Amino acid sequence: MSLPHAILTALLEKPSSGLELTRRFDRSIGYFWSATHQQIYRELGRLEGEGLIRALPAEQPARGQKKSYEVLPAGRAELARWTAASQDPKPQRDVLLLRLRAAAVVGTEGIEADLRRHLTLHQKQLAEYREIEERDFGAGKDSVQDRLQYLVLRAGIDLETFWIHWLTQALEDFGTLPAQEGPPGSA
Amino acid sequence: MSLPHAILTALLEKPSSGLELTRRFDRSIGYFWSATHQQIYRELGRLEGEGLIRALPAEQPARGQKKSYEVLPAGRAELARWTAASQDPKPQRDVLLLRLRAAAVVGTEGIEADLRRHLTLHQKQLAEYREIEERDFGAGKDSVQDRLQYLVLRAGIDLETFWIHWLTQALEDFGTLPAQEGPPGSA
DNA sequence: CAGGGTTGTGCAACTAGTTGCACAACCGGG
DNA sequence: CCCGGTTGTGCAACTAGTTGCACAACCCTG
Structure with missing residues (x-):
């Protein structure tokens, strides 16, 4: 709601x-x-x-x-x-993490390219946030409203930064994975 | 789907x-x-x-x-x-950030307590992840499956860490806010 | 052996979000 | 002046997720 x-x-x-x-x-x-x-x-x-x-x-x-x-x-x-009003955080839903978990079972075939694609998407988003930061939150913007909005923007920036970090890590990891398509028995 | x-x-x-x-x-x-x-x-x-x-x-x-x-x-x-299959990341939805944005307009009255509550919830979740990490991902767990699952767990850990960080920051920030309930004209 | 809790499965109704389309008004160029 | 693109508003149908409830079977205790 x-x-x-x-x-x-x-x-x-x-x-x-x-x-x-x-x-x-x-x-x-x-x-x-x-x-x-x-x-x-x-x-x-x-x-x-x-x-x-x-x-x-x-x-x-x-x-x-x-x-x-x-x-x-x-x-x-x-x-x-x-x-x-107090509200509980909704349980997370993240498809990419789910897919990775699935990849652990059915094989990593094909997912790497999409990780790479997500990485560039997040980089683009981060750049957009940085732009807003520079444009709208320079010096002298320290009213209560400005500070609260900046806090929200920071969350966005930090979240994107996290994803970039994690995806980079993941891709590095993939580089050292032995080539295989999951456990024996896969169709 | x-x-x-x-x-x-x-x-x-x-x-x-x-x-x-x-x-x-x-x-x-x-x-x-x-x-x-x-x-x-x-x-x-x-x-x-x-x-x-x-x-x-x-x-x-x-x-x-x-x-x-x-x-x-x-x-x-x-x-x-x-x-x-390649899938676009779904646009984020975060109620807490939305509420903060709303608070910038109608006043921060009451939201601080909930930030604090969320902080402890995230700390609890992080502790749970840490437990899983120690229990299930000790030494010798380096099959492809294990490594992929660990990657997913790391995402969880890092996300919780981010929230804890951000909420702590936000609460500190709130401490220095002049006491007011939003812009003049509020009902 | 009756009663109450737990385990286990499931339907129905509702709410929120998505997708596909319709259609009027305006604005520009051929 | 008409034709196609853009602006602007909106309905209808569908999909996914949530909430509330029903009900059978088991298991334990008085």
Whole structure:
């Protein structure tokens, strides 16, 4: 139940239309909570129905017209409540680790190339974060908001760094593996 | 589409009944691919229907009887195919980071306690991993299988270490935050 | 041997996320 | 002026995961 709160946060940062939200979910917020435009429109409808946000009065609310939303007091209150509420961390789900575990049983055939591909993807992501860091978090950005957002960015940077590290390690390890396709008996 | 493959992997490691699988998903495999027993039973049914696994012949297959499954050649082939196939990393989803971002807008009221709670949870998890490391990966465990599984465990250890690090940092940071509940205008 | 806990299997309903598509409005060039 | 691309909004159907519950069989204890 986090998408509505992600949207509330985004709208509080800046009232937006569905498409603008979609774009922002492709950067910033989307880095740790992704969503498609279909999800976003649906959720905007719900949130409006619940009275947490409202459409900014536009001229003709015709189809194909931009429609911007802003957060109502009830929406802000709900977000504050949710933010403060204690929540258990969700159990991790990582396909790559799962695949590696599977590879231990059915053989490592083919997986190495994908590890390499993931490595470059993570490097690209890290570079993107670094760019944001330099652009948005230079000197003088030490308001509470800035510091909290920077904390989040640091998490992203450190996570990518971890993956790069781990993947590099893994690939090195693969280099020293005897060539084999898993235990005897494989089809 | 990863749960069936997680199950295939687990069954290849050792043929099991639904409940045994459930238990193993609470440790080992479940650390990076969790599943409830309901999910597992449903998936076992599907996999059997698709001819990827089969129930081991038991005495009376009555209700309330244990029913063990083993992987058929087609299942192993499917797992090998899936393992080798290139897959994009799924966009991250992390509620805690989202909440922090929200806190930047609606105030940090209440979130600190939960950060602390998460910190101890991650410490506990790390300790568990360390235990497994000592127990299962002492000297002499250097078959290909062992090394791959150790690689996966290392990822877990390093991830937990990252979170502990980051949370500690965040809490320190919070200590130096001026007491305020977000920007003016909050309800 | 009745009652309560544990083991073991499973269905049904719900929620969240994904995929595929539709369609209006606008804007530019041939 | 019409044709194709882009912008913008949205529905419908599907897939995966979660939650709640049912119920049989076993096992132990009073």
